[in-house]
Amino acid sequence: MHVDRNYENIVIVGYGIAGMTAADTLRSHGYQGRLAIVGGEPHEPYSRPALSKAVLADVGTIEPQYLPASDHGARVFLGNRAVALDLKRSSITLDNGEHIDFDGLVIASGSSAKRFTDHPREFSVRSHDDALRLRTRLHDQPSVVILGGGPLGMEIASAARKIGCAVTLVHRGPPMASHLGPYLGSRCSEAARAQGVELIDGRVAEVCAPDSADGPITVCLESGQEVGGDVIVSTIGDAPEGDWLADSGLLTDGRLKVDTRGRVNEHIVAAGDIAWLPTADGHERQPLWTAAIEQAKTASLALLVGDEAPPLDFQSYFWTEQFGLTIRVSGDFPVHGEPEVVARGQKANPDALLLRWSGDAQSAAAAVGYRIAIPKLRKVATGDFLPS
Template identity: 35%
Template structure:
């Protein structure tokens, strides 16, 4: 489905004229829209086309696991601003193949779309439940239709089982408990968030959920989902690896996300849990060379960070999609003057009125300094170090401290962008 073209005055852009095939952005969510806006703001006046596999106009995703689930299902509140983009929209169509040599994107309806520049911003999809499952009552949460279906299920008030106590799983649990829905939260780890933030943060998060009435089952996992078996094939619960069973009328599989790179198979691009890009967001071939005219941004991109050499990062965070899209757009327009992407990763989550904020890469730490930890006052301040160097922080209801940590980490990256981790620094209140 092609949406109406947003008409307006076009000026000659630095990459192409208004009469050429222009730039295609594959992915009409946050990273894609921000890349498109950055192209326009940096002077690009040529043809601009955004392709998205959802039929909905672009919207913000973070609210889908929070207030949208139990509040008014008004997606317009979360729509992304599109004024001034002057773009063609191809919605409800998925990219199926890429020929990087000819710069041609093939869609699932057989349409071939040539371009002069390409932004890959296809994001990620929810990791599915791979074993047998009942047909009804089992959900994942990634897009607007997922959120609407899950919200309708929660409105029924039946018990909810969530498999996975990561960010999305705990946010859904908090939203459901706010609506007085009984919740069982299952995770194979000893506590929620422990793999990312360590024992101190995990104890804080665990206490919040238990105090809210969540039946938290840690150190076990969902082995099988059970159904009623009477032809309706609706989920009734789950069998856990510790031998216990849980009753549920709704199940959410919250086991993480997988970058959406299937359409790039056979393209020659380097695919490794995402599209491999260099420091300037240029897509890389399997031999490590970059592909002229192709950049990637957002959840789908695996990019090099100076503190994780060789491995690279993929981040499914709002701030990463916004910031990386800006750099990718600049690289595409001005390939001879690229700017390296060197952000301080950041993340937030709101649960039970507690505002969590994280900066840096706490998972790299070998030491955690507890500066404040009070579940009664709902405050947390943790500083993370590796070899004496500050690498990250996590706070709860301490936004000013988070800003201080972020400034210090940004200064460290600016001073030694390609060197070892910086020396230890102390954050101020």
């Protein structure tokens, strides 16, 4: 596959896994022109999933779990954010006033955590610095109220209990069920309760700041119930970092929509949390680490070769560690119904399970404490591999 567009100056906005993957893909497919990357954080790319799985539980000074160094040779702007895009001038404006011109653009600016308030005792975890601030506070063993029972909320709850904090988690319905389905969700809930987490089924109406400096923060639920804690951790989702595109003309109803190859237009592509991908029901985001990698590969190649690039086509993969459970899943999640037990027990973990769901509308597999390579787990989901 050859480069059929004579780009001289490509800019990538965002230096997470999508931005880094895009840079590597451009170089590996023959792009030899100037390359610039704008990274809003002061860090080189690091593992964002590790923040809640490992960083919070560590003790002492830590560094981000940096990704392997790349030889993309780009000029990198660390600690600078894009604040505007001028399509007529083909130029990006940074928060320091600098302008960067381009003839090809990859938008991978990611997302930011949603919050209820700006109170200093309401925490969120999106960046490494966020995780450090929260971990420092948790080691004082405060009472913690976690809002949201998805993977991030449950992993933080697990870390907080390991540190010794009293933990209450508020979530509408069973935690993890909307991500994994009722079977695996129930296992996660059981493990959380067994380790002392109080689970409350409810929807948050308001978070109220304390009347005094050391008073509890109060979470008011729609049911009228109130829950108080020394700190609040909001894991209620994310919002795409698209404000800098507001006047660009690229957004549709506030969304950066792309085609099946990640293209916004002929010379602009997008990948990762910022991109809204076409589906049978419209457009949706896929805010997963592995999805960002695959999107970046597809989109950056499409920038170079257009329709010669294959459309995005991959089987999703996701993993979580919480309350002693290590769960890896691949395929169409969430899943419903009882799974088929493909394998049970391993030398390292007699309680390990390898599970599969299959039917007209779903094909998925999960490894619960079961060691299996990712490619093989994907083949279990499709029925192309069953361990002997």
